[in-house]
Amino acid sequence: xxxxxxxxxxxxxxxxxxxxxDEALKGRQRELGDDHPDTLESKNDxxxxxxxxxxxxxxxxxxxxxxxxxxxKLGDRHPHALESLNNLIDLYEAWGKSEKADEWRAKLxxxxxxxx
Numbered sequence: 001x002x003x004x005x006x007x008x009x010x011x012x013x014x015x016x017x018x019x020x021x022d023e024a025l026k027g028r029q030r031e032l033g034d035d036h037p038d039t040l041e042s043k044n045d046x047x048x049x050x051x052x053x054x055x056x057x058x059x060x061x062x063x064x065x066x067x068x069x070x071x072x073k074l075g076d077r078h079p080h081a082l083e084s085l086n087n088l089i090d091l092y093e094a095w096g097k098s099e100k101a102d103e104w105r106a107k108l109x110x111x112x113x114x115x116x
Contacts (some may be wrong), residue, residue: 005045021046037080040069044084046096047071056095062090067104076109 005020025042030041044066050059067088067100070081092101 035069040066051091059091
């Protein structure tokens with residue numbers, strides 16, 4: 001179902017994409033629970049769609065849940081946790097909230113050997 005939603009998003013058919021993302025999220029919440037990695041993926045994906053639609057409040061709520069859930073379940077350095085964190089940073093930039101973006105950017109794990 002996510003594949004169809006992504007296709008509709010790329011074609012800027014946001015109403016159709018939202019329908020598929022929302023169905024996937026509700027199904028995963030019902031079958032797997034709210035904090036399952038697949039459910040968190042659906043929250044992330046729906047939030048990205050909301051960002052594209054400038055529905056920033058809705059996107060923020062879902063991305064905060066995805067970031068925190070993925071960090072707890074998968075760890076700070078897991079690619080999916082980093083994906084959600086970067087999506088949250090992108091959301092704040094698009095929303096004109098650079099200070100919030102910087103706050104979350106500071107939470108990105110530093111790579112070993114990186115100099116500040």
